Amino acid sequence: MKLNKKGMLVVVSGPSGVGKGTVRKALFELDNQMFSYSVSMTTRKPREGEIDGVDYYFVSREEFEQRIKDDMFLEYAEFVGNYYGTPIDKVEEKLNEGLEVILEIETAGALQVRKKVHDAILIFLVPPTKQALYDRLIRRGTESSYQVEKRIAKADNEFRLAHKYDYIVVNDEINNAADRIYAIIRAEHAKTERSIHSYLEILEEENGK
Amino acid sequence: MKLNKKGMLVVVSGPSGVGKGTVRKALFELDNQMFSYSVSMTTRKPREGEIDGVDYYFVSREEFEQRIKDDMFLEYAEFVGNYYGTPIDKVEEKLNEGLEVILEIETAGALQVRKKVHDAILIFLVPPTKQALYDRLIRRGTESSYQVEKRIAKADNEFRLAHKYDYIVVNDEINNAADRIYAIIRAEHAKTERSIHSYLEILEEENGK
Numbered sequence: 001m002k003l004n005k006k007g008m009l010v011v012v013s014g015p016s017g018v019g020k021g022t023v024r025k026a027l028f029e030l031d032n033q034m035f036s037y038s039v040s041m042t043t044r045k046p047r048e049g050e051i052d053g054v055d056y057y058f059v060s061r062e063e064f065e066q067r068i069k070d071d072m073f074l075e076y077a078e079f080v081g082n083y084y085g086t087p088i089d090k091v092e093e094k095l096n097e098g099l100e101v102i103l104e105i106e107t108a109g110a111l112q113v114r115k116k117v118h119d120a121i122l123i124f125l126v127p128p129t130k131q132a133l134y135d136r137l138i139r140r141g142t143e144s145s146y147q148v149e150k151r152i153a154k155a156d157n158e159f160r161l162a163h164k165y166d167y168i169v170v171n172d173e174i175n176n177a178a179d180r181i182y183a184i185i186r187a188e189h190a191k192t193e194r195s196i197h198s199y200l201e202i203l204e205e206e207n208g209k
Numbered sequence: 210m211k212l213n214k215k216g217m218l219v220v221v222s223g224p225s226g227v228g229k230g231t232v233r234k235a236l237f238e239l240d241n242q243m244f245s246y247s248v249s250m251t252t253r254k255p256r257e258g259e260i261d262g263v264d265y266y267f268v269s270r271e272e273f274e275q276r277i278k279d280d281m282f283l284e285y286a287e288f289v290g291n292y293y294g295t296p297i298d299k300v301e302e303k304l305n306e307g308l309e310v311i312l313e314i315e316t317a318g319a320l321q322v323r324k325k326v327h328d329a330i331l332i333f334l335v336p337p338t339k340q341a342l343y344d345r346l347i348r349r350g351t352e353s354s355y356q357v358e359k360r361i362a363k364a365d366n367e368f369r370l371a372h373k374y375d376y377i378v379v380n381d382e383i384n385n386a387a388d389r390i391y392a393i394i395r396a397e398h399a400k401t402e403r404s405i406h407s408y409l410e411i412l413e414e415e416n417g418k
Contacts, residue, residue, distance in 0.1 A: 128411075130411070184396040190393060192376060195376075199371055
């Protein structure tokens with residue numbers, strides 16, 4: 001029996017290059033989970049092979065801006081001239097189905113979510129050492145050294161945001177990090193403020209017999 | 210790497226007959242745990258085979274009452290003419306060694322602990338249904354029906370205390386309940402307010418290089 005039936009909104013964020021994407025993937029490969037991924041909306045053109053509604057919802061700039069005005073995003077941002085955002089209605093649908101919705105997003109987006117969904121769980125993924133993250137950013141090697149330096153500067157700023165999150169999870173090893181996040185989700189379901197209503201219902205039922 | 214190195218005080222309580230003792234045992238049989246049990250102090254006489262310092266610390270009534278005056282108990286109570294209590298110094302020693310201390314105690318004691326240790330984690334173990342607990346109390350069969358009725362009345366009162374705890378854990382199956390408690394302990398270690406100091410130390414170390 002699960003006390004808290006409604007799904008939870010779980011935000012996995014952290015400094016650039018910490019490995020949010022790989023940890024999120026490992027999380028979805030765990031047994032017995034009820035995780036759901038939220039498809040983002042974007043104004044960038046689909047790349048070859050990308051499917052609308054699967055990889056992204058592809059919309060026009062006008063449509064995106066109308067949705068911003070209508071307050072229809074949990075969070076959104078503009079990168080290199082394109083908008084990216086999380087549609088609020090899709091997330092709510094899934095939460096109501098009892099699925100946990102995992103959002104893997106940048107720190108700016110994570111803090112927007114906090115303002116809209118007060119009981120969202122914000123997880124800050126951190127490297128075991130700062131150097132480990134620098135090494136990773138350098139090793140990627142697909143970017144110019146100017147780009148790498150820019151990303152390191154960004155990560156350095158993001159390191160300071162930890163106190164705005166509910167949990168700090170060390171990504172020393174991908175599966176360990178995923179296990180820790182899973183433990184957090186299970187624990188959150190058991191929290192008294194989340195589970196007391198279902199618990200009281202159980203007691204009521206018994207009394208009604 | 211573990212962010213929060215100090216052990217945590219975890220109180221497992223719940224209504225009479227819910228199975229606190231068996232769940233606690235299952236918890237200690239889990240792999241990779243660092244759980245420690247706190248030996249209680251009592252004024253009752255040792256039974257055959259009981260060892261001082263292992264089963265209980267056996268002390269005189271005078272000594273126990275002096276310790277109450279000296280505020281040396283995390284919690285204590287009197288049952289059928291004997292005192293039982295948790296010595297505060299033994300618990301602190303273990304927490305400082307980085308061990309989690311699990312206290313399996315009655316609801317009255319749990320609420321005393323809350324007052325003394327603000328960051329203790331209070332877990333309320335509940336049966337999947339009220340009837341399941343009644344059945345269990347009746348099936349024990351070692352007690353007169355008067356005793357059973359008294360215990361049911363006590364449990365009924367205790368059911369109402371859930372909101373005073375941090376977590377509500379359903380004991381539908383012993384190992385499930387133990388797993389849930391383990392998840393709670395792992396999640397608590399990752400909580401920002403517990404882990405931020407160690408996290409900031411990591412950042413400092415790197416900067417010092």
